[in-house]
Amino acid sequence: MPFPPSSQSAAKISRRRFVAGTGCLAAASFVSPQIARAAANDRMKVAFIGVGGRGGSNLRSITATGLVDVFAVCDVDTRFAEGAAQAHAGALVFQDFRKMYDAIGDQVDAVVVSTTEHTHAYATMPALQLGKHVYCEKPLAYNVYETRRITEAAKEAGVVTQMGTQIHATxxxxxxxxxxxxxxxxxxxxxxxxxxxxxxxxxxxxxxxxxxxLFVDARPTDVMTPPEHMNWDLWLGPAPERPFHRVYFPGPxxxxxxxxxxxxxxxxxxxxxxxxxxxxxxxxxxxxxxxxxxxxxxxxxxxxxxxxxxxxxxxxxxxxxxxxxxxxxxxxxxxxxxxxxxxxxxxxxxxxxxxxxxxxxxxxxxxxxxxxxxxxxxxxxxxxxxxxxxxxxxxxxxxxxxxxxxxxxxxxxxxxxxxxxxxxxxxxxxxxxxxxxxxxxxxxxxxxxxxxxxx
The missing domain is CATH 3.30.360.10 (Dihydrodipicolinate Reductase; domain 2)
Known part of the structure; x- marks a missing residue:
């Protein structure tokens, strides 16, 4: 699903990067887990999945270290993806993180995951399988099984990981x-x-x-049309299908x-x-x-x-x-x-x-x-x-x-x-x-x- 061409900000994203970010790519070929390579000149190339809200905060804090180059940004909401791309010239833009992983291969050192809780494991696992360092927001995954799988995959990959419990560092x-x-x-x-x-x-x-x-305390029966700037099917990800409604999106x-x-x-x-x-x-x-x-x-x-x-x-x-x-x-x-x-x-x-x-x-x-x-x-x-x-x-x-x-x-x-x-x-x-x-x-x-x- 391409980004809306009528957006003024979309015009500022080059066609080459736009096509690379949204085109249909071959399925990912996962390599044996390995420690991600150190970037030249003590810098890292990083892909960011989820760049609105908490994801935007993570993007700003991590780039503020002065040691990170933003290689790619991904968000189901095109407003956030386009905004991040404008702030980081040259970054590839994606709406589906599965296509992002198809494209990045060995070109990045690390991935930051700041999606909603129910997609944490699905956005994190490919990075670990590709041997990338990972920062993932809390909670680490949606349930016990997904959490255990991610924990075990990180151990096998031998990469640097961090869950987003910022107070832990105080x-x-x-x-x-x-x-x-x-x-x-x-x-x-x-x-x-x-x-x-x-x-x-x-x-x-x-x-x-x-x-x-008080929030609504029952599943709504009316059906709403998702806003043009977001892909509801991608937002649902692995969760059971249900119609879009504003009681679910936007957060929290x-x-x-x-x-x-x-x-x-x-x-x-x-x-x-x-x-x-x-x-x-x-x-x-x-x-x-x-x-x-x-x-x-x-x-x-x-x-x-x-x-x-x-x-x-x-x-x-x-x-x-x-x-x-x-x-x-x-x-x-x-x-x-x-x-x-x-x-x-x-x-x-x-x-x-x-x-x-x-x-x-x-x-x-x-x-x-x-x-x-x-x-x-x-x-x-x-x-x-x-x-x-x-x-x-x-x-x-x-x-x-x-x-x-x-x-x-x-x-x-x-x-x-x-x-x-x-x-x-x-x-x-x-x-x-x-x-x-x-x-x-x-x-x-x-x-x-x-x-x-x-x-």
Whole structure:
């Protein structure tokens, strides 16, 4: 589907690049995985998939390093693709990332994926198979199976990877990890994570309280014509087919619908659960149980609670991690025993507590830690989440959120939703990607993609 010729900006894209970007090309011939080559003069040629919204932000941040040349841009919305092409002269332009991969071959060193959640794995896998470094927005993939496939493919490719959990690179998170891992509050057997965001299906009380900003909570029956600047079929990608409607596009509306995403848990869980997952060196949970209003077949919940049980890890004791979103909060919060932060992470140790958000943290009770001597820093400072990925691709340093780490974190977040949707405690067999004795969880762990799409 060519870009609309009437667009003024389209005229500024050369016909040679336009044809190369949208013409029918031979199917990709994937090579054996290999480490992507370093660009000449310590620069990288990068292809960007998804360049509007978060994708546009990633494009700006990564090119701001001064070490990247934009080789290609791709977006199902031609407004964003054309705008990015104008800003980066010489970049090839695509609307379908499958055709982009057909064209780029060995001409790029790395790929940045900033599409909607349900196409992350499908946009990322070809890059890994071609031996390209990859930056992918969070969550890493749409479900547990896709996440595991991407994690394994990245390991096999041996390339530099980074998931877009920008807060992971901040000094505050680094200092919290150091405090927990050095034993500042003793052994931690309990942790709580809560976020105030309440986007999704709401209870009657929540709906009344938020009626001025309530989204549609049922699949629309009317059919709308997609705007000329976007390809609805490409946007759907592997998701089940349904007619276009503005309740799905533009974002962030799509994020509430199970067919396209997994609500607050997979989105904000990538940022907030990251801190306890890292600090406590968690792996796969043993069990997960979730609570909330009855699950809706179409829409993720606004409010939900999930409780994870993790086993002992080396010299660390078992730990219970509880997640709260929307109206749910930890008892210690509702009883006023800790500061009333809208969102936070609370570690409970046998020598005290640590409360953190994105930018600050407290050791509690505060009077107990007045003379506390912090450990010498041992988590290396980051030059910035995007910079560390670019630098690592060019052979300097390493990333803080590689797929080897981000994959298991993403799987754990997805399992909170799986437990919620099946309505029972799940016992997780990580090796086999199965909820023991719960076959109804299988289609939530792995779904069959729409015809024409495969990993």
């Amino acid at each position: 000094d505050n998170y680094h200092r919290v990890v150091e405090l927990i891992q050095s034993g500042a509050i003793g052994d931690v057997r309990e942790a709580h994570v809560w976020v105030s965001r309440a986007w999704g299906l709401q209870s009657e009380a929540e709906a009344e309280a938020n009626k001025d900003r 509306n799509w994020y509430r619908w199970w067919d396209f995403a997994n609500g607050t848990m997979s989105d904000l869980g990538s940022h907030w659960n990251d801190l306890p997952y890292w600090a406590l060196e968690l792996d796969a949970p043993q069990t997960v149980e979730s609570f909330g209003i009855p699950p809706h077949p179409e829409i993720a919940p606004a409010s939900m609670k999930s409780v994870y049980q993790y086993g002992a890890r080396g010299g660390k004791p078992p730990v219970e991690l509880a997640w709260y979103q929307g109206s749910y909060k930890p008892d210690v919060w509702t009883q006023g025993e800790i500061p009333q932060w809208d969102s936070g992470v609370l570690f409970v140790g046998d020598k005290g507590m640590l409360l953190s958000d994105y930018n600050k943290h407290l050791l509690l009770p505060e009077d107990q830690f007045v003379d506390f001597q912090r450990p010498e820093p041992f988590v290396p400072d980051s030059p910035g989440h995007h910079q560390e990925w670019v630098s690592a691709c060019l052979g300097e340093g390493q990333t803080g959120s590689p797929f080897s780490y981000a994959g298991p974190l993403t799987e754990a977040n997805h399992l909170g939703n799986v437990a919620y949707r099946v309505g029972q405690k799940i016992h997780w067999d990580a090796a086999n990607m199965k909820c023991t004795g719960c076959p109804e969880a299988d289609p939530l762990i792995r779904r069959e993609p729409r015809a024409g799409w495969s990993l």
